[in-house]
Amino acid sequence: MSGASSSSTPPNGVLQNPKLSALGKAFSQIDLDGHDMPPSPAPSSPRPGKQYSIATQLVYSEGNDQYNASSVPIYQSATFKQTSATGGVSNEYDYTRSGNPTRTHLEKHLAKIMRAKRALVVSSGMGALDVITRQLKPGDEVVTGDDLYGGSHRLLKYLSTYGGIAVHHVDTTDNAAVQKVITPKTAMVLLETPTNPLIKIVDIPSIATLAHEANPQCIVSVDNTMLSPLLQNPLELGADIVYESGTKYLSGHHDLMAGVLAINDEALGEKLFFTINASGCGLAPFDCWLLMRGIKTLKVRMDAQQANAMKIAKFLESAGFKVRYPGLKSHPQYELHNSMARGPGAVLSFETGDILLSERIVETAKLWAISVSFGCVNSLISMPCRMSHASIDAKTRAERGVPEDLIRLCVGIEDGDDLLDDLRSALVQAGAMNVTLDGIEARNRTLEQEDPPEGEIIAAHAAAANEP
Numbered sequence: 132m133s134g135a136s137s138s139s140t141p142p143n144g145v146l147q148n149p150k151l152s153a154l155g156k157a158f159s160q161i162d163l164d165g166h167d168m169p170p171s172p173a174p175s176s177p178r179p180g181k182q183y184s185i186a187t188q189l190v191y192s193e194g195n196d197q198y199n200a201s202s203v204p205i206y207q208s209a210t211f212k213q214t215s216a217t218g219g220v221s222n223e224y225d226y227t228r229s230g231n232p233t234r235t236h237l238e239k240h241l242a243k244i245m246r247a248k249r250a251l252v253v254s255s256g257m258g259a260l261d262v263i264t265r266q267l268k269p270g271d272e273v274v275t276g277d278d279l280y281g282g283s284h285r286l287l288k289y290l291s292t293y294g295g296i297a298v299h300h301v302d303t304t305d306n307a308a309v310q311k312v313i314t315p316k317t318a319m320v321l322l323e324t325p326t327n328p329l330i331k332i333v334d335i336p337s338i339a340t341l342a343h344e345a346n347p348q349c350i351v352s353v354d355n356t357m358l359s360p361l362l363q364n365p366l367e368l369g370a371d372i373v374y375e376s377g378t379k380y381l382s383g384h385h386d387l388m389a390g391v392l393a394i395n396d397e398a399l400g401e402k403l404f405f406t407i408n409a410s411g412c413g414l415a416p417f418d419c420w421l422l423m424r425g426i427k428t429l430k431v432r433m434d435a436q437q438a439n440a441m442k443i444a445k446f447l448e449s450a451g452f453k454v455r456y457p458g459l460k461s462h463p464q465y466e467l468h469n470s471m472a473r474g475p476g477a478v479l480s481f482e483t484g485d486i487l488l489s490e491r492i493v494e495t496a497k498l499w500a501i502s503v504s505f506g507c508v509n510s511l512i513s514m515p516c517r518m519s520h521a522s523i524d525a526k527t528r529a530e531r532g533v534p535e536d537l538i539r540l541c542v543g544i545e546d547g548d549d550l551l552d553d554l555r556s557a558l559v560q561a562g563a564m565n566v567t568l569d570g571i572e573a574r575n576r577t578l579e580q581e582d583p584p585e586g587e588i589i590a591a592h593a594a595a596a597n598e599p
């Protein structure tokens with residue numbers, strides 16, 4: 132459904148002109164089938180011919196609500212009355228699991244900002260990945276990263292254990308490693324970039340090409356949660372599906388759970404919608420409304436968060452810590468990241484060289500809340516191996532080179548100097564920094580340290596986890 136035009140007949144067949152409101156209110160709005168019904172607020176698409184910049188698109192939306200509400204109404208209704216015993220031909224909605232006007236409005240809005248033909252919203256980011264992986268069948272093979280979000284890893288483990296799906300975890304930042312495992316049996320490639328928490332960059336266009344050459348039917352899916360559509364559009368880089376946890380940057384306030392899927396292929400979109408309708412994981416109307424509200428401030432939030440993240444990353448690096456952040460020129464894949472994205476995002480990680488030291492830093496910081504997740508207006512601090520990635524066993528984490536002392540910072544919109552002061556105090560109080568006449572510097576200079584050889588990491592981590 133396209134946007135409400137300024138005159139004549141909008142796509143839902145309701146004769147109205149929002150600009151002529153006085154006249155419009157004086158007469159009832161009879162649709163082409165003769166029904167006097169409030170129009171759906173569904174449209175939220177740009178007028179043809181004009182491509183607004185993303186900052187405008189995020190906040191601008193259209194709807195043909197009967198009262199011209201500036202904020203989309205919440206249709207908190209499970210069912211919609213039908214106009215005839217056979218269901219009535221003009222009713223777009225009958226049951227909220229299958230469709231709801233507030234959800235449609237959000238999906239249209241998201242399709243626009245995700246530069247997709249269709250977007251779908253579900254109850255969580257993991258719900259989105261579940262919908263995607265239900266397109267697989269026993270015997271299919273999946274190629275994915277070795278530095279995945281822990282929840283994605285858990286779902287794939289479940290599928291390989293109970294669903295007859297073979298899952299290859301490889302370093303997807305190494306195209307040659309990916310090429311080795313991609314075959315005509317590869318039904319799906321799941322990518323996440325930057326990876327989390329190692330902040331490694333995946334070359335989406337090259338891997339999408341490899342996958343489609345090996346199997347033209349292969350579905351290349353990209354988890355774009357870390358960057359959001361503001362900074363990266365994987366569909367334009369060769370992906371077939373882009374999905375995001377709407378719980379993060381899209382909503383921005385950690386007050387809802389949501390998942391978002393976007394596609395350009397209409398047949399694939401229909402399959403995904405079928406799964407959502409069949410399994411009943413479509414996002415509830417109130418959460419759709421909350422997500423819609425959050426999306427409008429994505430740019431101002433992300434701009435502030437990136438500026439703060441850059442400040443923190445530069446401070447940590449100059450103090451001698453090994454920092455992983457694609458905004459730093461020292462990031463080994465700085466160029467690759469910038470060839471795909473319009474900004475580095477606001478998640479970074481650094482090493483202290485000592486697990487107990489990291490624990491003390493995390494516990495001493497005041498402004499930085501100890502929390503899993505990211506993308507919120509508040510700054511968060513965590514130790515991924517203890518929290519978000521704890522569902523990956525210690526041995527596997529070690530094999531994948533995730534340092535147990537790694538601290539992840541998810542930078543918020545607070546005053547950048549306050550954040551820096553608070554982190555600096557936590558580092559000093561925890562004993563991670565030496566105060567010298569020239570200033571302060573890291574006690575363990577991890578900056579120059581190479582990643583240790585795999586064997587060493589495995590032994591160290593197994594000892595740390597008290598494993599045989």
Ligand SMILES: Cc1ncc(COP(=O)(O)O)c(C=O)c1O
Nearest residue numbers: 255256257280356376378389504
């Ligand atoms: C990169 C990434 N993808 C997906 C998810 C899952 O999203 P949700 O928590 O909304 O289910 C998360 C959650 O932390 C995540 O970090």
